[in-house]
């Protein structure tokens with residue numbers, strides 16, 4: 037649409053009956069669009085062709101503004117009447133009581149809405165490191181992501197983690213530099229940190245008009261349109277904004293800045309996209325700037341999809357600026373489901389193939405399972421087959437998620453995210469297909485596929501190619517644990533039920549029973565994680581459970597090799613069991629990986645030992661890895677070699693496994709035990725005046741400072757510190773700095789404790805210190 041210089045439009049988006057409609061009103065010489073007052077129901081979400089679906093996630097470091105941005109998206113697309121505020125605890129996506137009280141996102145929430153004839157299925161993910169698995173589960177099923185940054189901080193610790201997760205799942209991203217209204221906001225700092233820390237190639241698509249508090253709008257470098265919001269800040273809801281082609285009559289400095297930035301953009305895109313480079317050098321060699329904006333947009337899309345570059349957009353969600361162009365960018369640059377290649381899906385052809393990526397418990401409806409549909413169609417009241425559990429289940433209802441409200445729908449096709457009621461056996465990571473027969477048909481197609489083609493698939497795809505199930509996500513090992521007790525024995529069953537439900541929802545929560553004390557033990561990702569679980573047991577299940585002290589999940593390993601022999605000679609009932617095992621244990625090269633424990637057999641033993649006995653020996657070794665000889669923590673970094681096995685007639689396999697375990701315990705003790713402790717990367721952002729106090733405190737905690745960087749008036753302290761020293765750190769830091777610091781903590785590695793610290797720990801555990 038072209039407008040004369042004197043006319044500009046104030047753009048308001050609203051959607052009625054699934055399509056963008058707008059009314060116009062005139063003000064002086066200007067034409068304004070105005071919004072109808074009615075709010076759309078999630079039922080009105082358009083059901084478009086797959087090419088117009090966008091499954092996206094919003095990810096970032098804690099507090100970058102994901103929830104605030106999501107809230108604006110729902111508001112501008114017409115799905116909520118009033119803007120919620122994280123600080124007032126009334127946003128749509130943070131609906132859990134704890135989220136509203138704490139002002140943070142804990143579980144990822146899915147919402148579906150439409151924008152300019154596109155259906156957007158959006159997942160708002162948590163930023164706190166304790167809930168990283170939530171982000172990973174979401175990224176597994178998404179096609180694209182919006183990475184939100186605090187423009188005054190650039191890339192922060194958790195941004196790096198989520199970015200790596202997006203990389204792992206090859207998810208194309210756009211960046212949104214939020215909080216451009218903050219006095220310390222810096223476009224150049226943010227772009228620099230994206231390049232340096234994320235090693236990504238930022239493709240800047242907008243430049244800001246004004247900075248800090250006087251940030252009023254943006255210029256789109258592709259179309260050279262100037263978008264200006266009213267300067268009223270928070271009171272103005274941002275629906276109305278002026279869009280005007282930037283012309284010679286405008287601010288000459290701004291115009292020059294735009295021309296330079298656009299020229300740089302064209303050059304950068306030409307470097308990243310051969311097709312665009314050819315176009316420029318052919319038709320537009322005389323004047324690159326004359327290249328049509330549509331062509332530039334298409335090239336930016338190709339660059340984004342191939343992940344050679346990431347578009348960068350700007351705004352201030354809280355001040356209601358820049359979110360509508362971000363929505364445009366989602367539809368323009370992020371992929372449709374059919375543009376992402378999911379290797380295994382082709383074997384199912386048009387049959388249903390879906391991945392369960394999240395389960396939540398609803399008191400009335402039972403478990404609700406979130407599914408990403410990769411092929412085929414889902415209908416309510418139908419049976420589906422769960423390949424992982426090898427069982428068929430009946431799905432009673434099919435819903436479209438809209439945070440905690442759900443809308444019943446008659447069917448949902450490939451490329452969408454569905455919420456199902458009635459699937460009682462399905463857990464996160466399971467693959468759902470239409471029937472056992474369709475799984476068998478897919479298996480036949482997979483068999484017929486040339487071996488080379490399957491082998492060429494790398495990583496996750498290779499794992500998928502070896503079976504018929506979609507790859508789920510890897511669950512990180514918990515670093516903290518504590519005992520949990522019901523208020524009375526009568527409540528033990530209720531507590532077990534609550535824990536079973538919570539575990540189904542959250543695979544990063546592990547529950548086990550301590551073999552010595554018989555106590556139930558909760559294992560989680562961090563203090564906040566365990567605190568939230570405890571709180572949920574109280575609120576959602578009405579159980580006032582008691583938590584024991586929080587403890588660190590150490591690991592054990594060995595320092596040297598050892599060989600040993602053990603003989604088990606036992607009479608059970610009227611049967612005599614005799615077995616003798618010779619084995620050796622060695623420190624493995626891959627000492628610090630949790631999966632680094634292995635078992636192998638001497639060639640001769642492997643040849644002679646029947647498969648059933650080999651399996652019993654392996655079980656014996658594996659069970660001894662679960663509890664190390666020093667403090668009973670899991671063992672890692674050990675390679676075991678079985679040198680000989682002899683077994684008397686009538687000896688059971690269980691007795692052989694027991695003999696191996698006993699022999700392993702002896703060997704591990706002989707090999708000299710070493711405790712490994714989790715060491716965390718710590719990032720503290722603190723006002724300069726408090727830096728000395730924070731550093732002094734860290735030195736008491738066996739911390740080692742890696743770097744101190746400046747960020748405006750703040751200092752950013754990067755350090756590593758043993759997790760055992762970080763209990764209750766948030767309270768201490770708050771007190772030390774009068775609330776002027778934030779920190780993030782995440783697992784960096786497991787490291788060997790020095791002899792003094794180890795013996796202090798052993799004494800403490802033995803009750804001697």
Ligand SMILES: Nc1nc2c(ncn2[C@@H]2O[C@H](COP(=O)(O)OP(=O)(O)OP(=O)(O)O)[C@@H](O)[C@H]2O)c(=O)[nH]1
Pocket residue numbers: 096097098099100101102103104105122123139140141142161162163164214215216217218351352353354355
């Ligand atoms: N100045 C300014 N503050 C903002 C902006 N967007 C969000 N905030 C504030 O930043 C804080 C965090 O916002 P959220 O939207 O909860 O951030 P989040 O990334 O969803 O946080 P988690 O989900 O807990 O990781 C809140 O106090 C917001 O009011 C912005 O554009 N400018």
